[in-house]
Amino acid sequence: MDLHQNKLWTKSFIMLTLSYLLLFLCLQMLLSPFPTYAKEKFHPGDFTVSLVTSLFALAAIVTRFIMIPVMRKVHRNVILITGVVIAGVATALYSFAGSMLVLLLLRIAFGVGFGMASTVMPTLVSQIIPKHRIGEGIGYFGLSTSLAMSIGPMIGLSVLAGYGFPNLTLLGTISVGLIIPLLLVTRSIPPQPLAQSAADKTSSRAAKEPFPKAILLPAGLNILMSVTYGGILGFLALYGQEIHLAQIGLFFLFNAFTVLVIRPISGRLFDSKGPAAVLIPAALIVFASLLLLSFTHSLPLLIVSALLYGLGFGAIQPTTQAWMLRETSPKQHGMVNSLYYNTIDFGVAIGSMLLGVLASATSYSEMYRCSSFVMLLFLCVFIVFRALGSRGIKPANAHLK
Structure with a gap:
């Protein structure tokens, strides 16, 4: 146990990170190509595409x-494997959808499976990361x-253009299908911790634990x-058509480069300096x-934009997650991880819909211009709450500034 309390790079951590x-x-391989495929296949309007x-x-x-209370009653391994199977089956059936309605129903099914698996895996990881290295561990995870x-949309757009949608769904099915043998063969799912078992026996008392307002x-x-990422995922390919830039998919490649560079750095910076510095x-x-x-109307501008987006995006995401985890007790980590990934999906959903409406009324270039101001709102919210002495800015950890 002492080893696990100090060691970050355990077999479980590595395999769970790879599975995630x-x-x-x-x-991601399917998310960005989906609007283009749906529009060409079924000819829906922009809102339906969103x-x-x-x-x-x-x-x-x-x-x-739903998974938060379920995880107290159903073994998390069952939830994880069931979610992966549902996601894999839905992905395999995408190319057989004969109407837009069926395609949307399969997207809902995939969301259910994805939601189950993406709740369990981060919870497992957060329980095996040493507490004093939470920022660094979440940064690597x-x-x-x-x-x-970063690379998924680029792969997806390339496979869609070169090999067609059925081959893209096959590749996606293989990707998610590898998770089960990877975790089971290597026996990398950590055992149910004693602390969690004790919490299960006193679930009524745990349920009364106050919601941590500091994570809001x-x-x-x-x-x-x-919200800004929803605009990138949903409309970048269509924006490339608008500005006649065939290499628009390279945005994701160069974006990936700076994400890889900044993630570990931002995690360590968060651990030592706190969220404001990041x-x-x-x-x-x-x-x-x-x-x-x-x-942007040329490849050089696109590359610079992608490098900058990866730098900022890759720093913000692990910081907000580590911040939320550090503010809560281990038995609340399931709820925290669920909330964290829900905020991503909610932001992407809202961004896709609202920015899609904006693009229909103006243009994709104007839409991205407006979405940039969302980050100014981000700054204003952060600075105002800091000035008001929000608990989220002043956690129990003295060094989290």
């Missing part, structure tokens, strides 16, 4: 809320989601960040990235 990468890779993203996200959100978010600020900031410069960088993207 595969889960999110399946999601439902491909938003209905999945809303289904995942509802599922995660979060590389799985950020890397998938980082959760709200994560929503705002995810979030303020990162928000300004994302603002500059989106503003530059809205004026």
Whole structure:
């Protein structure tokens, strides 16, 4: 036990991080190409196209809320494997959908499976990361989601253009299907901790534990960040068509590079300096990235925009998650991780719908220009709460400034 309290790079941590990468890779390879495929296949309007993203996200959100009490009664391994199977089956059936309605129902099914799996895995990881290295550990674990978010859409768009949608869904099915043998063969799912078993026996007392209000600020900031990402995921391919830039998918490649660089650095900076040292410069960088993207008409500008977005996005996400985890007790980590990923999905869903409406009324370039100002709102919210002495800015840990 002492080893696990001090060691970060355990077998369980590595395998769970890799499994989370595969889960999110399946999601991200299909998320960005989906609007293009749906529009070409079924010719729906822009709002209906946005439902491909938003209905999945809303289904995942509802599922995660349901999973909080369920995890106290059903073994988490059962929830994890069931969620992976549902996500894999839904992915395999996408290319057989004969109507937009069936496609949307399959997106909801995928959201349910994804919500189950993405609630359990981060909870397992947060329980095996040493408390004093939570920022660093979440930073490395979060590389799985950020890397998938960065390279997944690029892979998806490339496979869709070169090999067609059925082959893309096959690749996604293989990606999520590898999770079960990876975890079971290597026996990397950590055992049910004694603390959790004790909590299960006194669930009525645990249920009365007050909701940690300190996590509301980082959760709200994560929503705002995810609104901008909803615009990137949902409409970047269509924006490329608008500005006649065939290499638009390279945005995700260069975005991935800076995400990989900044993730570990931002985690250690959070552990030593607190959230302000990370979030303020990162928000300004994302603002500059989106503003530059809205004026992009050439590959060099696109690359600079992508590098900046990855730098800011890759710093903000692990910081908000580690901040939320540090503010709560271990038995609340399931709820916290659920809330964290729900804020991402909620932000992406809202961003996809609202920015889609804005793009229909104006243009994609104007839409990205407006979305950049969301990050100014992000900064204002953070600074105002800091000035008011919010508990979220002054946690129990003395060094979290």
